[in-house]
Each structure stands twice: as C-alpha cells, then as structure tokens.
Amino acid sequence: MAAVSHLKNKRDAKLREGIERMLARCGSAGGPIPVQGYMDVLAGHGLQLDDKETARVTRMSDDDGFMDRNEFIEYAKKSHAVKEWLDAEKSKNIDKAELAFKAIDKDGSGFIDVSELSKLGGGKMDKSKQEALMNKLDKDGDGKITLEEFRLLFK
Incomplete structure (x- = not known):
C-alpha cells in the first residue's frame, strides 16, 4: 500500500512541476495567472480550451483578466488542455x-x-x-x- 502511495505522490509532484513550468511561461511570476498568458502558452502548441474549460477559466478570472494562482493549480490538475500541453512539452524536450x-x-x-x-x-x-x-x-x-x-x- 505504501508503494502505491509513493507512486501517487511522485506522479502528483511531477504534475505540479509541469504546472509550475507552464505558469512560468504564462508570465505569472509567482502571483496571479494572466488568462491571456495561459491562452498564449496553449496556442504555442496548437491547443485550445474546450467549451467547458473556457467557461471555467472565465469564471475563475477577475475583471482584469487574472486568475488566482492556487485556484488555477487545482483547475490545471484536472485540465485536459494542461495535460495535452505537458505531453507536448515532454515529447518536445526529448534530448x-x-x-x-x-x-x-x-x-x-x-x-x-x-x-x-x-x-x-x-x-x-x-x-x-x-x-x-x-x-x-x-x-x-x-x-x-x-x-x-x-x-x-x-x-
């Protein structure tokens, strides 16, 4: 049972690292996430949000076009677009x-x-x-x- 827990923790840590890489590219600098920066990062790999994710990002963003960092991270853990971006980054970075x-x-x-x-x-x-x-x-x-x-x- 401990081995399964360890693997889950390791997988969660890798996902969090990937999300942090994405956030750095969005231009968040440790603060709120600019929606346009997020969209630009996705577009860089030819990705777009589906209607459900677009609605969620819209609900999460404030009037200035920023999302709360912690709320975004929770969203990103379940986002299909983020997972596709991470997969694309991983395959791109094979050295x-x-x-x-x-x-x-x-x-x-x-x-x-x-x-x-x-x-x-x-x-x-x-x-x-x-x-x-x-x-x-x-x-x-x-x-x-x-x-x-x-x-x-x-x-």
Whole structure:
C-alpha cells in the first residue's frame, strides 16, 4: 500500500512541476495567472480550451483578466488542455544526446570516462579508436566527457 502511495505522490509532484513550468511561461511570476498568458502558452502548441474549460477559466478570472494562482493549480490538475500541453512539452524536450549520454554513463557520474567509452560497440573498439574519440570529445582534456562535450557529436 505504501508503494502505491509513493507512486501517487511522485506522479502528483511531477504534475505540479509541469504546472509550475507552464505558469512560468504564462508570465505569472509567482502571483496571479494572466488568462491571456495561459491562452498564449496553449496556442504555442496548437491547443485550445474546450467549451467547458473556457467557461471555467472565465469564471475563475477577475475583471482584469487574472486568475488566482492556487485556484488555477487545482483547475490545471484536472485540465485536459494542461495535460495535452505537458505531453507536448515532454515529447518536445526529448534530448537524444542526453539519452545516448545516459546510456553510456553507466555509473551515473555525469561524465563518460575511458572505461565507459571502451564499452561502445560491444567492447570491440580498439584502444587507438578509443583514444581518438576521447581526444575529439574531451575538449578540456580532463579525461572525462561531459554532456556538453558529448553534444558536439550531435551537431
């Protein structure tokens, strides 16, 4: 039972983080949420509110076109448009270089060393190729390839 609770809490935390990212893009700066900013963020992904959500946002907004932050967060947790936006952001932000980097960085240290590099290609890369690749990618010469250095392969 505790595991289910933990997963729910983790899922709720990720949803809250996503909503906070959206709020930052709306221009809320920690205060009320501008309705136009919210609409612009959705439109950036080709999304629109359905009639039900439009009515709810209209009810939540004041005469100046702002919504209460806490009320918006509760609305956003159940909003189809917000969930679609979060999904679109997630798929947009898939970083292929980072995925490949993490696959090679087996120990999760945040860098690739020569021993991890040697395992590329099923461990069949000879020493001279390993050294050449390390020299090409390790721009600062510290014997470690950072994610930023690794990204150069993808440019």
